[in-house]
Amino acid sequence: MSRKQKIDLGDSSNYEDQGRAVRQRLDEGGSLNRWTGKPYSSRYYSILDARTKLPVYQFKDQVLKSLEDNQIIVVEGETGSGKTTQIPQFFLDAGFEERGVIACTQPRRVAATSIAARVAEEMDVNLGEEVGYTIRFEDVSDPNKTVLKFVTDGMLLREAMSDPLLLRYSVIILDEAHERTLATDVLMGLLQELLPKRTKGSKHGELKLVVMSATLDAKKFRDYFHGAPLLKVPGRTHPVEVFYTAEPEPNYLEAAVRTTIHIHQCEGPGDILVFLTGEQEIEQACEEIREKALALGQDLPELVVYPLYSSLPPQQQRQIFKPAPGPRIPGGPSGRKVVVSTNIAETSLTIDGIVYVVDPGFSKQKVYNPRVRVESLLVSPISRASARQRSGRAGRTRPGK
Numbered sequence: 001m002s003r004k005q006k007i008d009l010g011d012s013s014n015y016e017d018q019g020r021a022v023r024q025r026l027d028e029g030g031s032l033n034r035w036t037g038k039p040y041s042s043r044y045y046s047i048l049d050a051r052t053k054l055p056v057y058q059f060k061d062q063v064l065k066s067l068e069d070n071q072i073i074v075v076e077g078e079t080g081s082g083k084t085t086q087i088p089q090f091f092l093d094a095g096f097e098e099r100g101v102i103a104c105t106q107p108r109r110v111a112a113t114s115i116a117a118r119v120a121e122e123m124d125v126n127l128g129e130e131v132g133y134t135i136r137f138e139d140v141s142d143p144n145k146t147v148l149k150f151v152t153d154g155m156l157l158r159e160a161m162s163d164p165l166l167l168r169y170s171v172i173i174l175d176e177a178h179e180r181t182l183a184t185d186v187l188m189g190l191l192q193e194l195l196p197k198r199t200k201g202s203k204h205g206e207l208k209l210v211v212m213s214a215t216l217d218a219k220k221f222r223d224y225f226h227g228a229p230l231l232k233v234p235g236r237t238h239p240v241e242v243f244y245t246a247e248p249e250p251n252y253l254e255a256a257v258r259t260t261i262h263i264h265q266c267e268g269p270g271d272i273l274v275f276l277t278g279e280q281e282i283e284q285a286c287e288e289i290r291e292k293a294l295a296l297g298q299d300l301p302e303l304v305v306y307p308l309y310s311s312l313p314p315q316q317q318r319q320i321f322k323p324a325p326g327p328r329i330p331g332g333p334s335g336r337k338v339v340v341s342t343n344i345a346e347t348s349l350t351i352d353g354i355v356y357v358v359d360p361g362f363s364k365q366k367v368y369n370p371r372v373r374v375e376s377l378l379v380s381p382i383s384r385a386s387a388r389q390r391s392g393r394a395g396r397t398r399p400g401k
């Protein structure tokens with residue numbers, strides 16, 4: 001199959017059948033990867049099976065038809081529905097890359113890099129070739145080869161300053177728009193002005209825009225873009241049970257550490273993600289969890305603890321994706337990984353193996369005090385939408401709590 005050849009998925013609305021049909025056709029064609037021309041790996045097929053079961057897969061035709069008919073669409077997808085990893089690939093299946101690069105923005109660096117790595121794996125290509133990412137100080141893409149690029153919203157904004165018509169691109173996907181980061185909001189304003197200059201039949205070709213958001217805010221974006229069609233993608237893949245403390249905890253840091261240790265002692269296998277508000281708190285919690293786990297002795301499986309906050313260097317941030325340690329003795333229970341993070345792990349991230357999420361319900365938020373005209377970061381209770389996003393970090397690759 002040539003690199004540019006499209007895979008025709010036919011009209012069937014049953015995408016599990018379609019997944020099978022795609023594989024069958026690929027097998028008939030000698031199982032050659034559309035991008036590399038090499039045979040697909042067995043890993044590719046096992047991921048393809050999981051991908052076709054994601055809720056968003058049933059909306060593939062609808063998303064493509066809608067984008068073909070409109071310049072702008074808004075997609076409202078529940079957490080874990082598969083919108084970030086799958087929708088950009090739908091556009092590749094439909095051949096949009098022939099008109100220009102497809103860019104998908106992410107508010108956070110760690111999300112841009114990890115999603116690019118995942119999508120490269122799903123497409124069975126090397127990261128930095130057909131699929132790449134650009135974050136501040138790090139560009140892992142090839143100007144001659146990359147067809148799908150994950151970028152932080154800030155980097156795309158910078159690019160828009162030197163190339164105001166974003167001529168390299170055929171589709172811009174603004175993901176996690178509900179987070180309302182400054183860069184995404186400014187990009188939305190820029191794109192609203194830019195899109196009339198890049199319509200169908202215009203000198204530079206059409207630029208399409210897809211705004212993707214979690215539930216709640218999607219209607220606002222539709223109104224902002226003058227009634228662009230809104231597509232709703234329901235459902236997450238696996239169930240997540242939610243438990244609450246009987247009473248509010250006077251010290252949430254101490255309670256989060258205690259709960260983590262309790263899970264380690266009493267619950268079945270699976271990694272733990274704990275949300276706290278900032279670097280100092282996170283380092284303190286990591287230290288306390290390590291000490292307490294050590295004091296429990298060698299009878300329990302090994303516990304490794306990783307911090308995650310935005311000022312950590314990217315290399316250290318990526319440690320959270322390392323698998324949990326193996327058993328202490330051959331045949332014994334596997335070790336467990338704990339990630340203690342700020343809200344940078346709240347959206348977009350899939351950390352394979354996370355089964356338990358501990359959420360005290362606080363984050364640092366920018367608050368403007370008009371009396372003294374100063375903006376400061378204050379520890380404040382999170383919104384219900386954030387709590388939903390946090391619980392959605394479990395239940396992504398298996399049921400969660």
Ligand SMILES: Nc1ncnc2c1ncn2[C@@H]1O[C@H](COP(=O)(O)OP(=O)(O)OP(=O)(O)O)[C@@H](O)[C@H]1O
Nearest residue numbers: 079080081082083084085118347348350352396397
């Ligand atoms: N690195 C990964 N390892 C294993 N599975 C993954 C990985 N990345 C994604 N997945 C699978 O794909 C599913 C969809 O991920 P995706 O990031 O596309 O969801 P989403 O709809 O954008 O959710 P959110 O808005 O919460 O980020 C996950 O729930 C998980 O099952």
